[in-house]
Amino acid sequence: DQQVKQNSPSLSVQEGRISILNCDYTNSMFDYFLWYKKYPAEGPTFLISISSIKDKNEDGRFTVFLNKSAKHLSLHIVPSQPGDSAVYFCAWRQAGTALIFGKGTTLSVSS
Amino acid sequence: NAGVTQTPKFRVLKTGQSMTLLCAQDMNHEYMYWYRQDPGMGLRLIHYSVGEGTTAKGEVPDGYNVSRLKKQNFLLGLESAAPSQTSVYFCASSSGQGGAQYFGPGTRLLVL
Numbered sequence: 369d370q371q372v373k374q375n376s377p378s379l380s381v382q383e384g385r386i387s388i389l390n391c392d393y394t395n396s397m398f399d400y401f402l403w404y405k406k407y408p409a410e411g412p413t414f415l416i417s418i419s420s421i422k423d424k425n426e427d428g429r430f431t432v433f434l435n436k437s438a439k440h441l442s443l444h445i446v447p448s449q450p451g452d453s454a455v456y457f458c459a460w461r462q463a464g465t466a467l468i469f470g471k472g473t474t475l476s477v478s479s
Numbered sequence: 480n481a482g483v484t485q486t487p488k489f490r491v492l493k494t495g496q497s498m499t500l501l502c503a504q505d506m507n508h509e510y511m512y513w514y515r516q517d518p519g520m521g522l523r524l525i526h527y528s529v530g531e532g533t534t535a536k537g538e539v540p541d542g543y544n545v546s547r548l549k550k551q552n553f554l555l556g557l558e559s560a561a562p563s564q565t566s567v568y569f570c571a572s573s574s575g576q577g578g579a580q581y582f583g584p585g586t587r588l589l590v591l
Binding site (some may be wrong): 372374377402404409410411412413414417457459466467468469470471472 | 537
């Protein structure tokens with residue numbers, strides 16, 4: 369059973385608008401959630417993370433929200449730019465282990 | 480600063496052949512990982528290492544072996560390649576279990 373679920377395979381947004389990428393998880397024992405961004409033919413690059421003791425973390429245009437009661441987190445990108453078009457993976461890290469990745473959401477930002 | 484590099488970038492194998500994928504990092508990281516990514520899937524952990532001379536199994540270790548003889552290198556071996564091992568392989572490293580992982584550019588492997 370998938371421990372990290374990204375239920376939307378794709379998302380299309382206009383430049384300047386908000387992009388919201390969602391992730392659901394099943395296990396309550398976690399240390400950190402991380403978001404990675406991946407361009408074609410490149411490795412994933414770390415974007416932003418949130419620890420289990422927080423409900424929000426912000427870095428420039430990127431904000432991650434964590435709702436522990438709903439076992440849900442979301443990544444907000446404001447404003448969206450064409451260069452943000454990529455595949456976004458959320459990943460769960462339980463303390464002391466490697467990452468468990470979701471299947472990814474492909475974001476397309478049109479100008 | 481090269482970060483994480485992978486060799487080769489692309490390889491075609493016939494069923495039953497063997498090969499080794501090389502990962503190198505110049506960030507002095509303790510932890511290194513091998514993942515595979517298949518179409519429509521997230522990355523799945525094959526093996527990982529928490530330091531020189533150590534290795535451990537991940538989620539999908541069958542058919543692969545690894546070695547970490549030097550801190551900066553992590554090798555992934557396929558002893559007898561199978562078509563099911565056709566995938567893109569990513570190596571990653573981190574400074575510790577609390578650090579973000581940094582990924583290499585990937586190796587695309589096709590097994591015929």
